[in-house]
Amino acid sequence: MLTPKIKSLILDMDGVLWKADAPIGNLPAVFDHIRTRGLKVAFATNNGTRTPEQYVERLALFGVQAEPWQVVTSALGVAHLLSQKFPAGTPLFVIGESGMLQALRAKGFALLSVEEAEKAQAVVMGVDHGINYAKMSEATLLVRRGVPFYATNPDKTFPTPRGEIPGAGAWISVIVTATGIEPVIAGKPAPFLLDLARERLETGKDETLVVGDRLETDIAGGQAAGCPVALVLSGVSTRAQAQAWRPAVDLIVKDLTTLVN
Numbered sequence: 001m002l003t004p005k006i007k008s009l010i011l012d013m014d015g016v017l018w019k020a021d022a023p024i025g026n027l028p029a030v031f032d033h034i035r036t037r038g039l040k041v042a043f044a045t046n047n048g049t050r051t052p053e054q055y056v057e058r059l060a061l062f063g064v065q066a067e068p069w070q071v072v073t074s075a076l077g078v079a080h081l082l083s084q085k086f087p088a089g090t091p092l093f094v095i096g097e098s099g100m101l102q103a104l105r106a107k108g109f110a111l112l113s114v115e116e117a118e119k120a121q122a123v124v125m126g127v128d129h130g131i132n133y134a135k136m137s138e139a140t141l142l143v144r145r146g147v148p149f150y151a152t153n154p155d156k157t158f159p160t161p162r163g164e165i166p167g168a169g170a171w172i173s174v175i176v177t178a179t180g181i182e183p184v185i186a187g188k189p190a191p192f193l194l195d196l197a198r199e200r201l202e203t204g205k206d207e208t209l210v211v212g213d214r215l216e217t218d219i220a221g222g223q224a225a226g227c228p229v230a231l232v233l234s235g236v237s238t239r240a241q242a243q244a245w246r247p248a249v250d251l252i253v254k255d256l257t258t259l260v261n
Protein backbone atom coordinates (compact mmCIF):
# COMPACT_ATOMS: atom_id res chain seq x y z
CA MET A 1 0.00 0.00 0.00
CA LEU A 2 2.85 2.40 0.86
CA THR A 3 5.23 3.53 -1.87
CA PRO A 4 8.99 3.30 -1.18
CA LYS A 5 9.12 7.10 -1.38
CA ILE A 6 7.34 7.44 1.98
CA LYS A 7 9.85 7.84 4.84
CA SER A 8 7.55 8.93 7.66
CA LEU A 9 3.96 8.84 8.86
CA ILE A 10 2.03 11.54 10.73
CA LEU A 11 -0.84 9.74 12.41
CA ASP A 12 -4.04 11.13 13.86
CA MET A 13 -4.99 9.11 16.95
CA ASP A 14 -8.77 9.06 17.62
CA GLY A 15 -10.38 6.95 14.88
CA VAL A 16 -6.98 5.79 13.59
CA LEU A 17 -5.40 4.06 16.61
CA TRP A 18 -8.40 3.75 18.88
CA LYS A 19 -12.07 4.55 19.35
CA ALA A 20 -12.67 5.68 22.93
CA ASP A 21 -10.89 2.90 24.87
CA ALA A 22 -10.95 0.22 22.17
CA PRO A 23 -7.82 -0.25 19.98
CA ILE A 24 -8.33 -0.47 16.21
CA GLY A 25 -6.51 -3.69 15.25
CA ASN A 26 -3.40 -5.20 16.85
CA LEU A 27 -1.48 -1.99 17.55
CA PRO A 28 1.77 -3.56 18.85
CA ALA A 29 1.94 -5.64 15.63
CA VAL A 30 1.16 -2.58 13.48
CA PHE A 31 3.98 -0.58 15.08
CA ASP A 32 6.42 -3.52 14.84
CA HIS A 33 5.65 -3.52 11.16
CA ILE A 34 6.19 0.23 10.86
CA ARG A 35 9.56 -0.11 12.65
CA THR A 36 10.60 -3.02 10.42
CA ARG A 37 9.89 -0.89 7.36
CA GLY A 38 12.13 1.84 8.81
CA LEU A 39 9.40 4.47 8.85
CA LYS A 40 9.55 7.37 11.32
CA VAL A 41 6.30 8.21 13.12
CA ALA A 42 4.73 11.28 14.67
CA PHE A 43 1.28 11.58 16.23
CA ALA A 44 -0.76 14.73 15.52
CA THR A 45 -4.00 15.49 17.31
CA ASN A 46 -6.32 18.47 17.32
CA ASN A 47 -7.08 17.71 20.96
CA GLY A 48 -5.01 20.21 22.95
CA THR A 49 -6.19 19.40 26.47
CA ARG A 50 -3.59 16.67 27.17
CA THR A 51 0.19 17.04 27.23
CA PRO A 52 2.49 14.96 24.97
CA GLU A 53 3.62 13.04 28.10
CA GLN A 54 -0.02 12.14 28.81
CA TYR A 55 -0.39 10.86 25.24
CA VAL A 56 2.79 8.80 25.58
CA GLU A 57 1.21 7.15 28.65
CA ARG A 58 -2.01 6.52 26.73
CA LEU A 59 -0.11 5.05 23.78
CA ALA A 60 1.78 2.76 26.20
CA LEU A 61 -1.56 1.46 27.53
CA PHE A 62 -2.27 0.30 23.97
CA GLY A 63 1.18 -1.31 23.67
CA VAL A 64 2.68 1.50 21.53
CA GLN A 65 6.12 2.83 22.53
CA ALA A 66 6.57 6.53 21.80
CA GLU A 67 8.51 9.52 23.09
CA PRO A 68 7.04 12.94 23.86
CA TRP A 69 8.81 14.61 20.89
CA GLN A 70 6.77 12.38 18.57
CA VAL A 71 3.46 13.83 19.79
CA VAL A 72 2.17 17.17 18.53
CA THR A 73 -1.11 18.58 19.77
CA SER A 74 -3.02 21.68 18.69
CA ALA A 75 -1.79 23.28 21.95
CA LEU A 76 1.84 22.81 20.84
CA GLY A 77 0.83 24.08 17.41
CA VAL A 78 -0.66 27.28 18.80
CA ALA A 79 2.35 27.80 21.12
CA HIS A 80 4.72 27.30 18.16
CA LEU A 81 2.72 29.76 16.06
CA LEU A 82 2.65 32.38 18.86
CA SER A 83 6.40 32.01 19.44
CA GLN A 84 6.98 33.02 15.81
CA LYS A 85 4.94 36.22 16.30
CA PHE A 86 5.58 37.30 19.92
CA PRO A 87 8.76 37.36 22.05
CA ALA A 88 9.09 35.26 25.23
CA GLY A 89 7.57 37.08 28.20
CA THR A 90 4.57 38.39 26.22
CA PRO A 91 1.50 38.37 28.49
CA LEU A 92 -1.34 36.17 27.20
CA PHE A 93 -4.91 35.59 28.32
CA VAL A 94 -5.55 31.88 27.94
CA ILE A 95 -8.72 29.81 28.12
CA GLY A 96 -7.42 26.23 28.20
CA GLU A 97 -6.19 23.23 30.18
CA SER A 98 -2.88 21.68 31.22
CA GLY A 99 -1.87 20.70 27.67
CA MET A 100 -2.14 24.31 26.49
CA LEU A 101 -0.83 25.98 29.65
CA GLN A 102 2.27 23.76 29.64
CA ALA A 103 2.93 24.37 25.93
CA LEU A 104 2.71 28.16 26.33
CA ARG A 105 4.82 28.26 29.51
CA ALA A 106 7.46 26.16 27.74
CA LYS A 107 7.75 28.97 25.17
CA GLY A 108 8.26 31.49 27.98
CA PHE A 109 4.93 33.29 27.75
CA ALA A 110 3.40 34.97 30.82
CA LEU A 111 -0.09 33.61 31.49
CA LEU A 112 -2.49 36.11 33.04
CA SER A 113 -5.31 35.46 35.49
CA VAL A 114 -8.86 36.70 34.83
CA GLU A 115 -8.13 39.69 37.11
CA GLU A 116 -5.05 40.70 35.04
CA ALA A 117 -6.54 39.84 31.63
CA GLU A 118 -6.58 43.49 30.48
CA LYS A 119 -2.79 43.45 30.06
CA ALA A 120 -2.93 40.62 27.50
CA GLN A 121 -1.29 41.09 24.11
CA ALA A 122 -3.00 38.00 22.66
CA VAL A 123 -5.96 35.79 23.52
CA VAL A 124 -5.54 32.02 23.16
CA MET A 125 -8.45 29.65 23.34
CA GLY A 126 -9.00 25.90 23.51
CA VAL A 127 -11.20 23.52 25.46
CA ASP A 128 -11.35 24.37 29.16
CA HIS A 129 -13.51 22.30 31.52
CA GLY A 130 -13.26 25.22 33.95
CA ILE A 131 -14.73 27.69 31.45
CA ASN A 132 -17.03 30.34 32.91
CA TYR A 133 -18.73 33.65 32.13
CA ALA A 134 -15.86 35.75 33.52
CA LYS A 135 -13.29 34.09 31.24
CA MET A 136 -15.54 34.43 28.20
CA SER A 137 -16.25 38.08 29.04
CA GLU A 138 -12.55 38.98 29.36
CA ALA A 139 -11.74 37.20 26.09
CA THR A 140 -14.59 39.04 24.35
CA LEU A 141 -13.48 42.45 25.69
CA LEU A 142 -9.90 41.84 24.54
CA VAL A 143 -10.80 40.57 21.07
CA ARG A 144 -13.26 43.46 20.56
CA ARG A 145 -10.41 45.82 21.46
CA GLY A 146 -8.36 44.33 18.60
CA VAL A 147 -6.07 42.05 20.62
CA PRO A 148 -4.94 39.15 18.35
CA PHE A 149 -7.07 36.03 18.77
CA TYR A 150 -5.67 32.48 18.43
CA ALA A 151 -7.27 29.09 18.94
CA THR A 152 -6.25 25.44 19.06
CA ASN A 153 -8.73 23.70 16.76
CA PRO A 154 -12.07 24.17 15.01
CA ASP A 155 -13.68 20.83 15.95
CA LYS A 156 -17.28 21.62 16.89
CA THR A 157 -17.79 18.48 18.97
CA PHE A 158 -15.77 16.00 20.95
CA PRO A 159 -16.74 12.29 20.92
CA THR A 160 -17.48 10.58 24.23
CA PRO A 161 -19.02 7.16 24.93
CA ARG A 162 -22.35 8.98 25.61
CA GLY A 163 -22.26 10.97 22.38
CA GLU A 164 -20.82 14.29 21.16
CA ILE A 165 -20.16 17.14 23.60
CA PRO A 166 -19.07 20.73 22.76
CA GLY A 167 -15.54 20.87 21.33
CA ALA A 168 -13.19 23.85 21.07
CA GLY A 169 -14.98 25.10 17.93
CA ALA A 170 -18.29 25.36 19.77
CA TRP A 171 -16.76 27.46 22.58
CA ILE A 172 -14.79 29.59 20.11
CA SER A 173 -18.04 30.31 18.25
CA VAL A 174 -19.30 32.22 21.30
CA ILE A 175 -16.39 34.69 21.05
CA VAL A 176 -16.76 34.85 17.26
CA THR A 177 -20.48 35.68 17.65
CA ALA A 178 -19.79 38.30 20.30
CA THR A 179 -16.94 39.99 18.41
CA GLY A 180 -17.42 39.26 14.69
CA ILE A 181 -13.74 38.26 14.61
CA GLU A 182 -12.43 34.81 13.63
CA PRO A 183 -9.35 33.42 15.39
CA VAL A 184 -6.16 32.19 13.76
CA ILE A 185 -6.43 28.42 14.24
CA ALA A 186 -3.34 26.24 14.71
CA GLY A 187 -4.85 22.75 14.44
CA LYS A 188 -5.90 20.81 11.36
CA PRO A 189 -7.09 21.74 8.69
CA ALA A 190 -4.51 24.54 9.05
CA PRO A 191 -1.05 23.20 8.17
CA PHE A 192 0.88 24.54 11.24
CA LEU A 193 0.53 21.47 13.43
CA LEU A 194 1.52 19.12 10.63
CA ASP A 195 4.44 21.40 9.65
CA LEU A 196 5.66 21.15 13.25
CA ALA A 197 5.41 17.34 13.19
CA ARG A 198 7.26 17.15 9.86
CA GLU A 199 10.04 19.48 11.10
CA ARG A 200 10.58 17.06 13.97
CA LEU A 201 10.58 14.04 11.65
CA GLU A 202 13.01 15.81 9.29
CA THR A 203 11.42 14.38 6.15
CA GLY A 204 10.37 16.19 2.97
CA LYS A 205 6.74 16.96 2.15
CA ASP A 206 6.50 14.27 -0.52
CA GLU A 207 8.16 11.72 1.83
CA THR A 208 5.65 12.29 4.64
CA LEU A 209 2.26 10.58 4.59
CA VAL A 210 -0.47 12.22 6.68
CA VAL A 211 -2.96 9.63 7.95
CA GLY A 212 -6.36 10.41 9.43
CA ASP A 213 -10.02 9.42 9.66
CA ARG A 214 -11.66 12.82 9.09
CA LEU A 215 -11.63 14.47 5.66
CA GLU A 216 -12.32 18.06 6.72
CA THR A 217 -9.51 18.14 9.31
CA ASP A 218 -6.87 15.42 8.72
CA ILE A 219 -7.06 15.14 4.96
CA ALA A 220 -7.63 18.87 4.31
CA GLY A 221 -4.74 19.59 6.73
CA GLY A 222 -2.37 17.14 5.05
CA GLN A 223 -3.20 18.62 1.67
CA ALA A 224 -2.69 22.18 2.99
CA ALA A 225 0.71 21.06 4.32
CA GLY A 226 1.59 19.77 0.83
CA CYS A 227 1.91 16.11 1.87
CA PRO A 228 0.39 12.93 0.42
CA VAL A 229 -2.64 11.84 2.46
CA ALA A 230 -4.29 8.56 3.47
CA LEU A 231 -7.80 8.20 4.83
CA VAL A 232 -8.55 5.24 7.09
CA LEU A 233 -12.19 4.11 7.17
CA SER A 234 -11.98 3.12 10.85
CA GLY A 235 -13.26 6.48 12.12
CA VAL A 236 -15.54 9.31 11.03
CA SER A 237 -15.47 9.66 7.21
CA THR A 238 -16.88 7.09 4.78
CA ARG A 239 -15.51 5.69 1.51
CA ALA A 240 -18.19 7.51 -0.52
CA GLN A 241 -17.28 10.85 1.13
CA ALA A 242 -13.58 10.16 0.53
CA GLN A 243 -14.13 9.33 -3.15
CA ALA A 244 -16.03 12.60 -3.62
CA TRP A 245 -13.31 14.68 -1.89
CA ARG A 246 -11.28 17.11 -4.02
CA PRO A 247 -8.33 17.27 -4.41
CA ALA A 248 -8.45 13.45 -4.51
CA VAL A 249 -7.29 11.49 -1.46
CA ASP A 250 -4.08 9.60 -2.35
CA LEU A 251 -4.94 6.42 -0.44
CA ILE A 252 -8.23 5.16 1.00
CA VAL A 253 -7.80 2.09 3.23
CA LYS A 254 -9.85 0.08 5.70
CA ASP A 255 -7.53 0.79 8.62
CA LEU A 256 -3.93 1.37 9.68
CA THR A 257 -3.19 -2.38 9.61
CA THR A 258 -4.10 -2.50 5.91
CA LEU A 259 -2.03 0.61 5.22
CA VAL A 260 1.23 -0.70 6.67
CA ASN A 261 0.92 -4.35 5.53
Ligand SMILES: [Mg+2]
Pocket residue numbers: 012013014015016212213214235
Ligand atom coordinates in the same frame (compact mmCIF):
# COMPACT_ATOMS: atom_id res chain seq x y z
MG1 LIG B 1 -9.49 11.33 14.25
